[in-house]
Amino acid sequence: MNLYLRLCWVILRSLFRARRSVHEATTLELRVWPNDLDVNRHMNNGRFMSIVDLAIVELLMRTGFMSVVRSLGGHIVVGGSLITFRQQLTPFAKYRLQLQYLGCNPHWHVFGFVFLSRNGAIAAKGLLKGGAVRRGQGLLTSPRIWEQFQKLYGETVQVPVLPAYARDWLNLETTVLQSSYGEELATSAGVPVVPVEPYVRGQG
Numbered sequence: 001m002n003l004y005l006r007l008c009w010v011i012l013r014s015l016f017r018a019r020r021s022v023h024e025a026t027t028l029e030l031r032v033w034p035n036d037l038d039v040n041r042h043m044n045n046g047r048f049m050s051i052v053d054l055a056i057v058e059l060l061m062r063t064g065f066m067s068v069v070r071s072l073g074g075h076i077v078v079g080g081s082l083i084t085f086r087q088q089l090t091p092f093a094k095y096r097l098q099l100q101y102l103g104c105n106p107h108w109h110v111f112g113f114v115f116l117s118r119n120g121a122i123a124a125k126g127l128l129k130g131g132a133v134r135r136g137q138g139l140l141t142s143p144r145i146w147e148q149f150q151k152l153y154g155e156t157v158q159v160p161v162l163p164a165y166a167r168d169w170l171n172l173e174t175t176v177l178q179s180s181y182g183e184e185l186a187t188s189a190g191v192p193v194v195p196v197e198p199y200v201r202g203q204g
Helices: 003-015 045-063 065-071 142-153 164-178 181-188
Strands: 026-031 074-085 094-104 109-117 122-134
Touching: 003 045, 026 045, 045 065, 045 074, 045 094, 045 109, 045 122, 065 074, 065 142, 109 164, 122 164
Parallel strands: none
Antiparallel strands: 026 094, 074 122, 094 109, 109 122
């Protein structure tokens, strides 16, 4: 099944289902289709993250998070991800994706996900961070988003504390970004390096 058809399916089912708490896990039950495969006849590694995007869409829609961000004039972006693979998903195999909101720092919201094969074995797992960007103003701060959430829905969200492993990942990502690795490669290849201004410069 084409990914756009799966996206339409996720959007339609989210529109007709009740709102849910940000603390509840989102679950999608899917099947590996031929256009998900690579030359080794199992689900392509890049497809895993595309499927995670589907779960993110459902979570953002059903929790009201997407409406909150749009009411602030922003849009949602993915800022980074980490995935590790444990078991292949073969053609036409059924699998389940579970996505959980783990918490946030002042600008980024972190999600954990796991792909489970039909017998419950872990096929892949990882982390993803996302944020809300307002044009010309950088990332909306997490407190601003939760404040708007309360205004729109009359709910005060008890934001979970980020697990240690998620904080470690964010710290490692910062270390990698601040390293000279990319610049050294570009310089050795004779490519000029243009500094990119980071998202994080928003005040609210």
